[in-house]
Amino acid sequence: MSDAAVPAKRKGFRxxxxxxxxVLSLPALLVCIGxxxxxxxxxxxxxxxxxxxQPWARRWNWGENYWNFLSDSSFWNTLKVSLTYAILxxxxxxxxxxxIALLLQKRTRFNNFVSIMLLMPLMTxxxxxxxxxxxxxxxxxxxxxxxxxxxxxxxxxxxxxxxxAMLTVxxxxxxxxxxxxxxxxxxxxxxxxxxxxxxxxxxxxxxxFVFWRITLPMLTPYLLTATLFRVIESVQQFDIIYAxxxxxxxxxxxxxxxxxxxxxxxxxxxxxxAALLMILWVITYVLSMIFIKQWLKLxxxxxxxx
Amino acid sequence: MYDKEKQLIDAYMRGTxxxxxxxxxxxxxxxxAATASVLVNAAATxxxxxxxxxxxxxxGTTVKLLLNKHPYTDAMIANLDNFKALTGMDVVYDVFPEDxxxxxxxxxxxxxxxxxxxxxxxAYMTWTYGPAGWIDDLNEYIFDDAKTNPDYNWGxxxxxxxxxxxxxxxxxxxxxxxxxxxxxxxxxxxxxxLTYNGAMLANAGVAVPTNIDELVEAxxxxxxxxxxxxxxxxxxxxxxxxxxPGFLSGYSxxxxxxxxxxxxxxxxxxxxxxxxxxxxxxxxxxxxxxxAPDWSTHTWYQVGxxxxxxxxxxxxxxxxxxxxxxxGGNAMAGELAYAPFAANPAASAPTPNIWIWSLSMSTFSxxxxxxxxxxxxxxxxxxxxxxxxxxxxVNPVRSSVWEDAGFRKRLSDAYPGYVEMHDVSAPGASIKFxxxxxxFDLTTEWAATLQKMVANQVPVDEGLDELAESVDAQLxxxxxx
Numbered sequence: 001m002s003d004a005a006v007p008a009k010r011k012g013f014r015x016x017x018x019x020x021x022x023v024l025s026l027p028a029l030l031v032c033i034g035x036x037x038x039x040x041x042x043x044x045x046x047x048x049x050x051x052x053x054q055p056w057a058r059r060w061n062w063g064e065n066y067w068n069f070l071s072d073s074s075f076w077n078t079l080k081v082s083l084t085y086a087i088l089x090x091x092x093x094x095x096x097x098x099x100i101a102l103l104l105q106k107r108t109r110f111n112n113f114v115s116i117m118l119l120m121p122l123m124t125x126x127x128x129x130x131x132x133x134x135x136x137x138x139x140x141x142x143x144x145x146x147x148x149x150x151x152x153x154x155x156x157x158x159x160x161x162x163x164x165a166m167l168t169v170x171x172x173x174x175x176x177x178x179x180x181x182x183x184x185x186x187x188x189x190x191x192x193x194x195x196x197x198x199x200x201x202x203x204x205x206x207x208x209f210v211f212w213r214i215t216l217p218m219l220t221p222y223l224l225t226a227t228l229f230r231v232i233e234s235v236q237q238f239d240i241i242y243a244x245x246x247x248x249x250x251x252x253x254x255x256x257x258x259x260x261x262x263x264x265x266x267x268x269x270x271x272x273x274a275a276l277l278m279i280l281w282v283i284t285y286v287l288s289m290i291f292i293k294q295w296l297k298l299x300x301x302x303x304x305x306x
Numbered sequence: 307m308y309d310k311e312k313q314l315i316d317a318y319m320r321g322t323x324x325x326x327x328x329x330x331x332x333x334x335x336x337x338x339a340a341t342a343s344v345l346v347n348a349a350a351t352x353x354x355x356x357x358x359x360x361x362x363x364x365x366g367t368t369v370k371l372l373l374n375k376h377p378y379t380d381a382m383i384a385n386l387d388n389f390k391a392l393t394g395m396d397v398v399y400d401v402f403p404e405d406x407x408x409x410x411x412x413x414x415x416x417x418x419x420x421x422x423x424x425x426x427x428x429a430y431m432t433w434t435y436g437p438a439g440w441i442d443d444l445n446e447y448i449f450d451d452a453k454t455n456p457d458y459n460w461g462x463x464x465x466x467x468x469x470x471x472x473x474x475x476x477x478x479x480x481x482x483x484x485x486x487x488x489x490x491x492x493x494x495x496x497x498x499x500l501t502y503n504g505a506m507l508a509n510a511g512v513a514v515p516t517n518i519d520e521l522v523e524a525x526x527x528x529x530x531x532x533x534x535x536x537x538x539x540x541x542x543x544x545x546x547x548x549x550x551p552g553f554l555s556g557y558s559x560x561x562x563x564x565x566x567x568x569x570x571x572x573x574x575x576x577x578x579x580x581x582x583x584x585x586x587x588x589x590x591x592x593x594x595x596x597x598a599p600d601w602s603t604h605t606w607y608q609v610g611x612x613x614x615x616x617x618x619x620x621x622x623x624x625x626x627x628x629x630x631x632x633x634g635g636n637a638m639a640g641e642l643a644y645a646p647f648a649a650n651p652a653a654s655a656p657t658p659n660i661w662i663w664s665l666s667m668s669t670f671s672x673x674x675x676x677x678x679x680x681x682x683x684x685x686x687x688x689x690x691x692x693x694x695x696x697x698x699x700v701n702p703v704r705s706s707v708w709e710d711a712g713f714r715k716r717l718s719d720a721y722p723g724y725v726e727m728h729d730v731s732a733p734g735a736s737i738k739f740x741x742x743x744x745x746f747d748l749t750t751e752w753a754a755t756l757q758k759m760v761a762n763q764v765p766v767d768e769g770l771d772e773l774a775e776s777v778d779a780q781l782x783x784x785x786x787x
Contacts, residue, residue, distance in 0.1 A: 052416055053434040053743035057785055139599035140534075140617055160542075160600035162761045248544030249602040250758040265409050266546070267747045268416075268434050 045274035052268035065275035074251060074259075078276070082255040082283075084166065086235040089173040090227060096174065097181030097226070098219075102211075104182075105189045115186060122179040126172075130243035133172045134159070162249045169253060172240050177233075181226045188222030189215070221298055228291040232284055256280040359455035364676035365394025371680075372414060372425035373399050374407040377630070378494045378663055379426070381697035382684055389683050397680060415440040415668065423671040424681055429471045429662045430546075432489035433741050437475050441666045443487035445472075447678040458682050462704045466736035467492045471664050477742040477786045478567035490664035491685045492703040494626075494693075497658040497735050498555040499727055500645040501613060501628025502620035503638060506532045510619070518556055518588050518649040521622065525596035528619035537596025539609040539621040544757060546749035547605065550739070552622030553756075554659040556649030557585055558738040564748070565740040565777075573742060573786045575774035577752070585649075586766045590759045602757045614638050622647060624661065625727065629700055632721055644723040646730040657734040662703070701728065708732075744784055748777050 015023055049061040069075040100118065104111040121129065136144045137158035148156040159168040192215070200210045238257035241247065247254040247262065256276055263273035373379045379401060386397055400422075402410050408431065414422055415435060427435065435441045447453050448460050460468075469482020471490045479486070500521075502514060507524065510531025515521040525537030541548040554564075562585065563576045576582075593601050598612065606627060612618045614631030616638045621627065625644065632642040648656040665685060671677050683689060690707045693699025695716055707713055708728070718725050739745060755773045758764045764772070781787030 051743065051784070052412075052438045054784065055438055134603070137600075140612075155599065157599055160602040162758075162763055245603055246544045248754060248757050249761055250544075250754050250763055262750065265412055266750065267744070268412070268438070269747070 042274045042277060045270050046278045048271050050269075050271040050274075052270060061271070065271050066279075069275070069279070074254070075276075077251050078254050078256055078259050079279075081166075081251075081253060082235055082237075082280075085170065085173075085237060085241075085253075085255055086231055088166070088170050089177070089234045089237075090230045092170065093174055093178045093181050093230060094223065094227060096178050098185055098223075100178070100182045101185035101189055104186055107190065115183065118182060119179045121176050122183075124176065125239075126176050127239040127243045129176050130172055130240045133168070133175070134244055137168060159244045160249060162252045165245060165249055165252045169241050169244055172244065173234065173237070176240070177230060181230065184226045185219065185222055188219050192218050221295060221302075224291055224295045224298065228288065228295070231287055231291070235284060235287065236280060359457075361393050361455070361679070364673070364679055367673055367676040368396040368398060369423045369673065369677050369680050370421060371397065371399040372411060372422040373401045374426045374663075375401050375403045376426070376663065377698035377700075378693070381693035381699040382689070384697055385689055385692050389680065389689075392683070393679055395676060395679065415670075418670050420668070420670040420672050422668055423673060423677040424665055424667050426493070427490055427664055427666045429490060429664055429737060430550075430739070430745055432471070432664075432666060433473065433743060433745050435666065436473065436487065436489040437743060440669055441489055442669055442674065443489065444491055444667060444678075444681070445488045447667075447674075447682070448488060453675060453678055454682055455686075458686055459704075459706070462687060462706050463492055464495075464703055464705060464708075464732065464735075466732070466734075467495050467660065467662055467703045470660060470662060470737040473741045476571065478565065478571055478573050478740055481737055481741055490662075490666040491681055493663045493665050493685055494699055495660050495662040495701050495703055495735075496551075496624035496626045497656075497660055497701065497728065497731050498551045498623055498647075499625050499628075499656065499658060499731055500620055500622055500647045501625065501631070501642050502645065503613065503616065503618075503641055504643045505641060506535065506616075506619040514643075514645045516645075516648070517651040518585070518592075519651070521647070521649070522588055522592040522595070525592055525619065529596040532619060535616065536598050536612075536618050537620070538592060539598060539604070539612050539618040540593065540601070540623060541606060541609055542593065542597070542601035542604045542753075542757065542760070544602070544750065544754050545605070546746050546753065548753035548756065549749045550659055550661065551606070551624055553589060554738055555647075555657065556589070556622070557582070558659060559648050559650040559653045559657045560585055561650075563738075563740065564752075565742065565781075567740065573740065573781050575777035575781075577777075578770040578774040583767055583770055586756075586759065586770060590756070590766055593760050597760075601760065613642065616641075625724070626700055629721060629724065630698070644721070644727040646727045655734050656731040657736075657738070658731050659738040660735050662737075742786060744780060744786065747780060751776060 046065055047060060047062050048058060049064065050058050104115050124132075133144075136142045139145050139155075139157060139160075142158075145156060145158070157164065159165050196214050196218075197210065200214060236257055237255055238261065241253045241255055242258050242261065245253050247258040256279070260273045260276040260280070263269045263276065267273075373382075383399075390396060407426075411425055411427065411431070414425075415438070427441075432441060448458075454460075465482075469486075471492050472482045472486035472488045473479055474483050474485045475487065500514070506528050507514065510524075510528045512524045512527045512531070513520075515524040521538070527537075529535060529537035540552050560581050562579065562582045565573045566576045567573055598604055598608070598618065600608075606624065609618075609621050609623050610627040610631050613621045613628070614636035628642055628644055631638065633639050646656045648654075665681050667674060667677050667681060685703075687704055687706050690699065690702050690704045691710060691713065694702040694707050695710070695713045700717070702708060702713075714725050739749075752773060755764070755769050759766050759769050778787055
């Protein structure tokens with residue numbers, strides 16, 4: 001028999017079948033380590049009295065940082081401000097995003113062009129958007145201040161007044177993120193089956209009734225997805241608020257991330273900063289779980305499993 | 307360089323010819339004052355090289371710096387080739403804008419990184435960096451004859467400025483005490499005084515204010531007497547930086563303090579005294595009546611640019627803001643004037659709180675001796691004079707630079723009244739805060755309280771009592787009260 005008839009033995013590194021699953025999951029494991037190590041480090045910091053400026057006083061205080069929050073009015077203010085901000089931004093963005101998506105639902109060249117144009121703010125970094133808005137709301141030369149004066153608000157102080165600071169940052173958030181919700185809901189609307197709508201049209205069902213009874217229920221998974229993403233992001237808001245007011249005036253906008261950032265980078269109070277972020281993590285986790293459960297339930301219902 | 311010119315400059319370096327005569331002589335030889343100063347600086351570098359000190363000891367070493375984007379940085383970079391020629395060392399640097407600069411410093415130091423050998427800092431920051439063990443006590447180098455050139459002349463540094471960069475690490479410890487560690491070397495500094503637009507005050511028919519009551523009235527009158535401007539620019543953002551400039555300068559002029567230090571070293575809030583409340587009331591009224599409409603977002607940047615653009619009649623802030631806004635492409639270039647300001651009518655002189663851009667050495671540096679060579683050159687009299695007379699390295703921290711006739715003339719010609727303002731307020735200029743590790747917590751809360759007062763969310767008396775209560779609780783919690 002000639003040599004050519006013998007199949008050439010493959011050279012190179014070979015992974016045994018037993019080890020293959022572990023090797024394949026290695027990247028995921030590494031990513032996991034990259035997430036878990038900082039996470040548990042932060043957990044450890046949150047259980048310590050740890051100020052960089054007082055290294056001699058560093059010690060484990062276990063739950064004291066958390067316990068102190070109970071009697072700390074600034075913590076409760078932070079919680080209130082963060083949740084208010086998240087509810088206002090997500091609620092308003094959902095309504096506005098849905099309205100715009102409904103207006104652009106029909107596939108026409110104009111609607112497609114407008115939907116692409118409306119995505120522009122989403123491509124702007126939130127911190128830059130804030131600086132842009134800061135200029136537009138400047139009482140001396142800001143275009144928005146000028147418009148406000150035209151409609152009778154001569155001395156409207158936007159983010160620098162405690163009574164309008166929240167409104168101002170919510171407006172910036174809406175400007176940046178409403179397109180995100182709009183595009184998600186637009187995709188949902190355009191993918192809905194046509195038959196129910198055609199049947200309703202044949203039966204002469206009023207449009208409002210169609211919206212409440214057909215469109216909205218069928219769109220709910222998309223609404224939940226959009227809400228989940230936005231709630232997680234807005235409860236962790238930092239850049240818009242910090243760039244606009246650094247958490248002020250007073251403590252009107254001291255959301256979790258701003259407070260934690262100032263605690264670490266300015267006060268070098270690592271323990272309190274980490275504890276604040278742990279609380280934020282718990283809030284985010286709980287909200288995510290609620291939304292995901294609702295989303296799964298809805299999906300099962302749509303499949304007729306319940 | 308031609309021999310005649312070289313001889314003239316060398317004669318000046320030896321002290322046998324005055325600076326004025328030298329510049330006059332060089333002018334006669336067809337040389338501009340700017341070129342003359344560059345040549346003088348090069349001659350000064352040559353003179354340093356000949357001083358007997360071994361500047362070449364660390365030749366071949368590279369030092370890395372972390373720097374803030376600032377005219378002081380620009381002045382240093384412009385003169386860096388002379389340092390490289392003098393020492394045979396190389397210097398590399400990263401420059402960051404101020405918005406992110408201190409985050410970068412904190413991140414670099416807290417991680418124990420040896421990437422940077424030295425960095426720019428403010429004296430307040432060293433109250434965190436020093437106790438944390440991130441920076442070295444520079445006394446170990448300054449007073450070591452083997453490491454410091456004999457012409458460094460440490461005693462030439464303005465006393466209040468020099469002492470403000472030294473602290474013994476004890477919460478409440480006096481700055482510049484005998485046992486203090488020199489955490490940083492002063493580089494350039496800012497006093498807080500008045501910069502005003504003379505034409506606007508004249509329009510309103512008001513004189514330059516000389517105390518807080520006059521300031522409140524003058525700001526309101528200037529606003530009323532000029533179309534489309536506000537009366538006075540002061541900082542208002544929710545930051546420690548709102549407290550330290552004009553506000554604390556005026557406050558301390560009434561002998562008021564931020565904290566009390568008891569005999570046993572315990573700290574307690576001192577900002578809710580009757581005198582303090584009265585001062586706060588006036589300050590709040592001034593902002594409400596004639597401050598910027600968006601005062602609560604104003605940092606040094608808005609304060610400066612507004613007076614430079616003719617949007618405000620005056621500022622009670624860093625004098626160098628007034629300096630920079632009186633030149634360049636600013637609308638009000640050449641229109642601004644300066645005045646020392648003592649808020650208390652009974653005070654004999656101003657007592658400005660100061661901000662000091664300084665240089666510190668990282669504990670994690672692996673080439674500390676070489677780094678010290680750079681630090682002593684950058685904070686030395688030669689570079690100080692070069693920067694002050696050729697660049698915008700103002701305010702210089704050395705007496706010799708302030709005494710230099712050429713520098714004084716240059717400043718007086720371009721910025722009338724600036725030198726006089728400095729001379730009047732310099733003796734009382736120092737850091738007025740109590741050095742302690744919670745500095746940023748307490749001053750940020752103070753600024754937030756001020757914002758609430760201005761917005762009428764809380765009355766001044768009640769706000770200060772609440773602030774004092776909160777400060778005491780925080781001090782106690784940190785084991786300081």
